[in-house]
Structures are given as C-alpha cells and as structure tokens.
Amino acid sequence: MDAIPAHLRPLADALEFSPDNIPLRRHLADQLLASGLAEEAARLLSDGLRLAPASDALQLGLATALERLGQRDRAKAICADLVRRPGQGGAHVLMARLLEKDGAFGDALQHYRRGVELEPSLIDPSLAGRLENQVISERARNVESDEVDENDDLDETDDLRVRATMATGFAPPPLERPSIDFRSVGGMDGVKEEIRMKVIHPLQNAELFKAYGKSVGGGILLYGPPGCGKTHLARATAGEAKATFIALGLHDVLDMWLGQSERRLHDVFAYARRNAPCVLFFDEVDALAASRNDLRQSGGRNVVNQFLNELDGVTHSNDGVLVLAATNAPWHLDGAFRRPGRFDRIIFVPPPDEAARAAILSILLKGKPLGDIDLASVAKKTDERSGADLRAVVDRAVEAKLREAMKSGVPQPLVTKDLLTAAKETPTTVREWFATARNYVLHANESGAYDDVARYLGIRR
Numbered sequence: 001m002d003a004i005p006a007h008l009r010p011l012a013d014a015l016e017f018s019p020d021n022i023p024l025r026r027h028l029a030d031q032l033l034a035s036g037l038a039e040e041a042a043r044l045l046s047d048g049l050r051l052a053p054a055s056d057a058l059q060l061g062l063a064t065a066l067e068r069l070g071q072r073d074r075a076k077a078i079c080a081d082l083v084r085r086p087g088q089g090g091a092h093v094l095m096a097r098l099l100e101k102d103g104a105f106g107d108a109l110q111h112y113r114r115g116v117e118l119e120p121s122l123i124d125p126s127l128a129g130r131l132e133n134q135v136i137s138e139r140a141r142n143v144e145s146d147e148v149d150e151n152d153d154l155d156e157t158d159d160l161r162v163r164a165t166m167a168t169g170f171a172p173p174p175l176e177r178p179s180i181d182f183r184s185v186g187g188m189d190g191v192k193e194e195i196r197m198k199v200i201h202p203l204q205n206a207e208l209f210k211a212y213g214k215s216v217g218g219g220i221l222l223y224g225p226p227g228c229g230k231t232h233l234a235r236a237t238a239g240e241a242k243a244t245f246i247a248l249g250l251h252d253v254l255d256m257w258l259g260q261s262e263r264r265l266h267d268v269f270a271y272a273r274r275n276a277p278c279v280l281f282f283d284e285v286d287a288l289a290a291s292r293n294d295l296r297q298s299g300g301r302n303v304v305n306q307f308l309n310e311l312d313g314v315t316h317s318n319d320g321v322l323v324l325a326a327t328n329a330p331w332h333l334d335g336a337f338r339r340p341g342r343f344d345r346i347i348f349v350p351p352p353d354e355a356a357r358a359a360i361l362s363i364l365l366k367g368k369p370l371g372d373i374d375l376a377s378v379a380k381k382t383d384e385r386s387g388a389d390l391r392a393v394v395d396r397a398v399e400a401k402l403r404e405a406m407k408s409g410v411p412q413p414l415v416t417k418d419l420l421t422a423a424k425e426t427p428t429t430v431r432e433w434f435a436t437a438r439n440y441v442l443h444a445n446e447s448g449a450y451d452d453v454a455r456y457l458g459i460r461r
C-alpha cells in the first residue's frame with residue numbers, strides 16, 4: 001500500500017493491524033476512490049475478498065472501483081450477482097450507471113428506481129432525469145417506427161416485459177426468490193402465525209382449502225411505525241411460502257402521463273399471475289390507495305379504481321397471487337380496500353420486543369470486530385426502538401470506534417458500553433407515529449380496526 005497518501009496512512013496502518021475488519025477496509029477504499037486512486041482501491045478490496053469472499057460490501061466496493069477504471073463488464077458481472085440479493089440498493093444504482101453507458105436505458109431506469117426505493121439516500125436527480133428522458137425518447141421512436149414485430153418468437157414473460165416497457169416505459173422488476181424465511185425475522189410470533197394462516201397454509205394445502213371454497217390468494221395489509229421490518233417480513237413471507245416475490249414502490253407505478261399508472265398496475269398484476277404462486281408487495285401503499293374523498297383530481301381516483309379492480313380479479317383470476325402491502329398511515333387508505341377479498345387482513349407490526357431487539361442486534365453486529373457484549377442489557381436499554389433505530393445505534397457505535405482508530409492508529413473491538421452510549425445519542429423514531437395513532441384509536445376506531453394498537457398502548461375501549 002505504498003501509493004496511499006499520507007493523510008490516509010493511519011487508516012492503512014489500522015487495517016494492517018486488523019486485516020479482517022471489513023467496515024474499515026471499505027471505508028479506506030472509499031477514501032481512496034474519493035482521492036482518485038481507483039486502482040489502489042480495487043487492489044485493497046480484492047485482497048479483502050480473499051479473506052471474506054461472501055462480503056456484499058466488499059463486492060460492491062470492488063464493482064465501484066472497476067467502473068471507475070473503465071472495466072464495465074467485470075463491474076456488471078459483480079452487480080448482476082448482488083442485485084439478486086435483498087437490500088442491495090447501492091448495487092442497483094451502480095448497475096443503472098453501467099447500463100446507461102451501454103444504452104440500455106429502460107433496464108437502467110428500472111434498476112435505479114429499485115435502488116432508491118431500497119436506499120432513498122442514493123437519489124440522484126441528474127441520473128434519473130437522463131434515464132427518464134431517454135426512455136421517453138425511445139418509446140416515441142418505437143411507436144413511430146413500429147419496431148415491435150407481432151410475430152417475434154418471444155416467450156410469454158419476455159413478451160409481457162417488452163410490451164409493458166413499450167407501452168409505459170416500465171418493465172416489471174425482476175422476480176426474486178428470497179433466500180430468507182421466518183427464521184430470519186426476530187419475534188413477531190403472532191404476526192407470523194396470522195400470515196401462515198392467510199398465506200402459507202393455503203399454498204401448502206391448496207386442495208384442502210379449495211374443498212372448503214377458499215381460494216389461494218388474497219391480500220394482507222401490514223401497518224405500523226416506520227422501520228419496524230414490514231418489507232423484510234414481506235420478503236420472508238415469500239421465502240417461507242417458496243413463492244416468487246415482486247416488490248414495488250411508489251415510483252414503480254405512478255406516472256406523469258394520464259392513464260399510464262393504471263396501465264402499469266394492470267401489467268404488474270398480469271406479470272404476477274403468470275408467475276404464480278407469487279407474493280406481490282406494494283410499499284407505501286397509502287400513496288396508491290388513498291381515500292377517494294381526499295383526492296381532488298380524477299387521475300388519482302382512477303388509479304384507486306384500477307387497483308380495486310385488479311385486487312378483485314374482475315377480468316382475470318388472482319388465484320395464487322398473494323398481495324401484501326405496507327403502510328405507515330392505514331387511516332389514509334380508502335375504506336373499499338378493507339372489504340373481504342381485498343386487504344381483508346390488516347396486521348399491526350409493532351416495534352420489536354426485548355427478545356426481538358436482542359436478535360436484531362446480533363444480526364446487525366455480524367462481521368464486526370466484537371469484544372464483550374451483553375446483548376440482553378443493550379436490548380433492555382433500547383425499548384421503543386424500531387429495527388431501523390437499532391441499525392442507527394450500531395452504525396453510530398461503529399463510527400465512534402472508527403474515529404478512535406484513526407486518532408490512535410489502533411482499532412478496538414465494540415463492547416457493551418459503546419452500544420449503550422450510542423443508544424443514548426440515537427433518538428427513537430416511533431414515538432411520533434404512536435402519538436398520531438393514539439388519536440385514531442381514541443376518536444376513529446368504531447370498526448375496531450386499530451384494536452391491536454390500542455392493546456399495545458394499553459388503551460381500553
């Protein structure tokens with residue numbers, strides 16, 4: 001590491017002392033990239049992958065360095081593997097940049113939207129604008145030249161993806177087959193049992209359920225404070241059911257052009273039906289299914305009506321399509337979505353309890369240099385914290401250790417005190433949500449829709 005600048009030498013010395021410290025290695029590589037030393041960063045990350053070949057962080061860092069060096073094919077190969085795994089927002093955005101340079105603007109836009117949905121901090125208005133303009137231009141050229149041959153020898157899935165992209169500038173996200181299941185979800189036993197009865201058991205005992213006139217499919221609405229694992233739970237549900245998984249965010253559906261949002265909804269439901277059994281997951285569903293009384297423009301009402309028609313299976317059967325949706329604001333949903341056959345199961349996803357917090361912390365601390373840590377003690381001191389809050393606690397503790405290591409040149413492992421100190425400095429994000437929810441429990445709960453929240457808050461009806 002002779003080419004490393006003097007101001008980064010303390011980091012390099014600390015890494016030599018602790019070569020298997022992945023966060024430190026990635027941090028040093030990022031600093032090298034920022035200094036224009038992509039070749040040194042790539043070498044550093046390659047060395048790290050020999051020690052930890054399964055590290056997603058090191059692989060993404062190496063792909064970034066290779067992209068800077070102009071080695072796009074190698075970078076794309078790494079990204080293609082990473083984007084198949086859950087939670088890889090950075091890999092999706094990097095893949096978007098790589099595909100843009102190849103002229104594959106539709107696929108690039110799809111990856112960009114998926115990436116910023118997973119990690120909103122990666123939003124790049126310049127990249128998004130370029131891709132959207134290119135997709136619109138391509139669509140216009142294709143319509144003018146009628147480039148799609150009706151007799152093209154495409155299979156059904158490819159045909160649907162091409163036509164959806166041609167018509168709306170939107171290709172359905174790649175199908176996932178999640179490798180996680182309910183064992184990766186800490187706590188939430190009651191929630192998991194409800195999902196088993198509604199989703200898992202019908203799939204595993206389809207003939208028995210049909211004998212009682214119960215179809216395999218339907219909808220579940222997950223609601224609760226932000227950061228409590230609703231998306232993770234939905235992905236684990238697909239893994240538990242051994243079903244395909246399609247995750248959609250707000251930007252995947254809504255379109256500025258009149259009628260295109262409805263077309264996108266139709267296309268994605270059709271795509272899910274062709275790949276049944278399938279878990280179709282809508283995040284921030286309140287933005288797509290808002291109460292029609294609150295919508296001033298007819299366009300928004302049309303989207304809601306289209307969504308209801310697709311859930312009802314008016315023109316096509318939804319047998320085998322399991323619709324899960326997540327929202328932080330269930331009170332903004334149109335009441336029609338709660339009728340039987342639509343989102344007829346509404347499940348409250350609370351912040352993790354003490355045992356679940358310990359399990360989450362254990363997962364978050366994997367791969368980090370650890371000393372003596374009492375997880376039970378930390379879990380007890382982090383009540384009213386969401387899973388996202390716990391991640392922030394761990395990140396803050398790691399950052400504090402990195403600052404110490406850069407000053408002393410000697411990295412030290414995380415201990416219980418570091419996490420407790422970070423917890424005191426990291427505010428909870430769920431209290432504001434419960435303050436709002438309390439108002440609905442007290443004044444707008446005639447139907448009993450929020451009884452689970454009332455029990456959690458200790459409110460008697």
